[in-house]
Amino acid sequence: MVIEAMNVSLDTGKLSGGRLYQRVAEQLAVVISQGEYPPGSRLPAERKLAERFEVSRPTIREAIIALELAGCVEVRGGSGVYICDGESDKLASTNLDVGPFDILEARILFEGEAAELAAKNITADELAEVRQALNDMVTENEGEPICEQADENFHMLIARATKNDAIVSVCNHLWALRNSSPVSARILEKVRQAGSKPRIEEHKAILEALEQRDPEGARAAMREHLTRVIQQLLDATEAEAVEEARRAVMHNRERFNLID
Amino acid sequence: MVIEAMNVSLDTGKLSGGRLYQRVAEQLAVVISQGEYPPGSRLPAERKLAERFEVSRPTIREAIIALELAGCVEVRGGSGVYICDGESDKLASTNLDVGPFDILEARILFEGEAAELAAKNITADELAEVRQALNDMVTENEGEPICEQADENFHMLIARATKNDAIVSVCNHLWALRNSSPVSARILEKVRQAGSKPRIEEHKAILEALEQRDPEGARAAMREHLTRVIQQLLDATEAEAVEEARRAVMHNRERFNLID
DNA sequence: GCACCAAATTGGTCAGACCGCAATAAACTT
């Protein structure tokens, strides 16, 4: 028997992840967070859900497993799937699709302060590592992925230099947000195409401030750097006139006139 | 056709969870961590794994999804399943047991900036919500859990007032760290016993700065508040002379002489 | 009203099939 696969509609636009189960999990999370199934209540049977979301039962099962691992639901064999009353924390932090502007703004605020603290606590060894990351960015500027990696290393090394695990964790979180957001991915791709050589000088300024143990200077250099990245993003997205990106632009541009 | 189900041996003793996929995921995680499949390498095909673990392919898929959500592996459609060079990324951000001092220090840096931004963007409605949260803290100061909740609400509302989802996400993350850390829980419990009335005044100062749309004042008030919390933590832990907490004290006290 | 058992419901798992993508090998072109 021939099966017609992939005729799934779900044309409400692609949500996160190319995987079907992820889209279903997200939809499921939405209807749950909207209160359709209050905490403690039971979700419809897998078979019904499969019918409702127009996917097969295995897919529904996978989505439920995702929610289960996220701590949103509890599965009791033979009985049903129950919504945990564990707030919507998990849902919010997992599914929140944060735009690149928000992420960069947060990084300005946070990494600026982190750089200031790092300048006070960084060791010679760590300075060497940061310098190495900068070198990687310079020498391998053609190989995009490596450059991206070096960029992340640069910033994470500074975070680590603060000797504060919470700061490391937050920076990790921000990079994870950036990498997981589909919107971010698309916009960042455009920036990548436009080339980004001048970033080197800005990173260099940060490094020099750190080397001189200049907290204020490090903070300023970091904010300067990230502000310029935002500026570049604004230009890139404006040139493309991407619909939703444009909305973000208008929304953010006015806000950024207030910063610095 | 009649299928012989549940004749699976797996008699290596019951592992976690009654669910098959969880046991398989655990076994898989073990063989991966033992180096049988080094980071970057590819896992055998799902069909082979199903054969090896004596389960069906759907079960293997579910186990792989669990590992994927845990950040241990990456699934590339049409290609295979690859072991992530894990590093500190997912594991660290999930398991990292961050101490309360680090969290508070990060909050000083981040929430201070967030408050500054919030003062610029907060609306009248949001101000009312913040004021309500403060009231909850005052009136129900005896009921600890409610007070805790009101405290969290107070800070999260300010984060939301920035209109920046990334900031909301980060604050969420910091509170999650605080709540998930066993060390934090223990130390915070001590502080709770010592009473914490004066916090009200500090929160009030933050609210007033927000009401006056005073960015600098809001930042200062927030940092003042959190700095005092740290001070209280330091005193509480010193009085108790908790071993590891004391180490943290020594480590942090000298550092905080540099801040502000 | 209560204990008990059978049917209905639900999750758990399985086997086999088809689809589209990705990587590699083979054939072709230059």
Next chain:
DNA sequence: AAGTTTATTGCGGTCTGACCAATTTGGTGC
């Protein structure tokens, strides 16, 4: 011989339909 295109192979992705096991439910008889 080197580079480019195309066919092949393998893999994950998903679907279907079935059966198993545990729970729930409703009836039944006491």
